Amino acid sequence: MALSRLVLSNFRNISAADLQLAPAVNLFCGANGEGKTSLLEAVHMLASGRSFRSRQAQAVITHGADALAVFGRLYSGVTMGVEKRRDGQGRIRINQSPAETSSQLAACLPLQVIDSESFAALDGGPGVRRQLLDWTVFHVEHSFALHWKVYQSALKQRNALLRRGKIDTNLLAPWDQQLVASGEQVDGLRRGVFDRLADLFRERLEDLPGAVFGDLELHYRSGWKKGTGLQAALSESLSGDVAQGFTRSGPHRADLRFVIHGQPAHAVLSRGQQKMAVCALRTAMAAVVVSGDNKPVFLVDDLPAELDQHNQQLFARWVSDCASQVLVTGIEAQVTVQPWLALPPPWDTPKMFHVEHGKIRTVDDLTE
Numbered sequence: 065m066a067l068s069r070l071v072l073s074n075f076r077n078i079s080a081a082d083l084q085l086a087p088a089v090n091l092f093c094g095a096n097g098e099g100k101t102s103l104l105e106a107v108h109m110l111a112s113g114r115s116f117r118s119r120q121a122q123a124v125i126t127h128g129a130d131a132l133a134v135f136g137r138l139y140s141g142v143t144m145g146v147e148k149r150r151d152g153q154g155r156i157r158i159n160q161s162p163a164e165t166s167s168q169l170a171a172c173l174p175l176q177v178i179d180s181e182s183f184a185a186l187d188g189g190p191g192v193r194r195q196l197l198d199w200t201v202f203h204v205e206h207s208f209a210l211h212w213k214v215y216q217s218a219l220k221q222r223n224a225l226l227r228r229g230k231i232d233t234n235l236l237a238p239w240d241q242q243l244v245a246s247g248e249q250v251d252g253l254r255r256g257v258f259d260r261l262a263d264l265f266r267e268r269l270e271d272l273p274g275a276v277f278g279d280l281e282l283h284y285r286s287g288w289k290k291g292t293g294l295q296a297a298l299s300e301s302l303s304g305d306v307a308q309g310f311t312r313s314g315p316h317r318a319d320l321r322f323v324i325h326g327q328p329a330h331a332v333l334s335r336g337q338q339k340m341a342v343c344a345l346r347t348a349m350a351a352v353v354v355s356g357d358n359k360p361v362f363l364v365d366d367l368p369a370e371l372d373q374h375n376q377q378l379f380a381r382w383v384s385d386c387a388s389q390v391l392v393t394g395i396e397a398q399v400t401v402q403p404w405l406a407l408p409p410p411w412d413t414p415k416m417f418h419v420e421h422g423k424i425r426t427v428d429d430l431t432e
């Protein structure tokens with residue numbers, strides 16, 4: 065669901081901004097360090113309650129200010145607000161009422177971010193890829209959040225017992241039961257979504273220049289021994305789990321693998337090819353969610369970096385097929401606007417903003 069209005073106060077170097085956003089493409093251009101990424105970061109905070117660059121809200125609040133606030137209105141009329149204070153307190157509101165969890169924000173405003181950290185989908189740890197799969201499952205399978213929560217709480221209890229060392233294994237039984245019941249559910253929901261995701265990912269790879277993409281395979285790993293039930297896997301690894309003090313099998317160890325001729329994809333693909341593989345994955349994730357009826361918003365930090373013009377245009381087309389809206393940053397306005405101009409309306413008429421010293425203004429003329 066697209067954002068129609070975005071209001072910020074004391075967000076990094078942006079002391080105040082009140083923006084009317086276009087329903088499709090919004091471009092934010094300016095020199096280094098002027099506040100472009102901060103603006104995307106603010107939208108991310110609105111959709112999740114946290115920054116994508118810093119764990120500490122204090123780092124994000126403008127130096128010398130006590131609190132930051134981000135407010136957004138969606139084209140549907142829904143309003144959302146996040147406030148963070150320097151003392152660690154904060155507030156989340158949806159339609160002016162307090163929200164209990166940040167996942168309520170995520171449900172209102174599904175978001176995809178593509179920035180320099182996105183390469184971690186290929187070269188980072190399994191946790192990053194698990195999160196990507198789970199983002200997709202969360203938005204299409206409404207029971208997923210509950211099963212995952214139950215699983216994580218059982219896992220915490222089981223690990224606490226395992227850490228004690230010599231334990232009566234009967235004590236583990238109730239937690240194992242909960243772990244198996246919720247863990248099999250989590251795995252089943254992930255598998256169903258993964259199959260759709262893998263098909264849509266492959267479709268996008270077919271658009272890409274370079275035979276190497278024909279050899280790129282995406283695999284799902286459940287987190288325990290193939291062909292075994294979770295209960296059997298837990299029993300089999302029990303002595304090792306007791307020795308190590310934690311549970312080594314289960315959906316908390318799930319992973320997605322990107323493989324080319326048996327090698328991790330990031331060891332084979334060029335940097336630009338890696339970025340396109342990430343873009344293919346992110347837009348495939350969004351396309352899975354679209355069939356669930358809530359189109360995501362894309363935040364793209366410096367789209368032109370590493371991509372030639374053909375790939376930028378391809379990405380713009382993928383986004384226009386699966387997103388409700390995109391906010392893109394770039395340094396040169398003329399370069400940043402190019403990929404969108406050949407798309408069908410309303411994607412061909414980007415709204416342009418210039419960002420300078422934390423001040424954001426709309427511009428009509430690209431040479432301004």
Ligand SMILES: Nc1ncnc2c1ncn2[C@@H]1O[C@H](COP(=O)(O)OP(=O)(O)OP(=O)(O)O)[C@@H](O)[C@H]1O
Nearest residue numbers: 076077096097098099100101102123124125126127
């Ligand atoms: N808490 C803060 N208070 C005030 N200013 C901050 C704070 N944190 C960061 N800044 C400054 O805000 C500016 C915004 O940086 P941002 O990353 O948004 O720039 P950018 O336009 O995306 O640049 P680039 O093109 O280099 O990526 C930087 O100059 C940074 O030093």
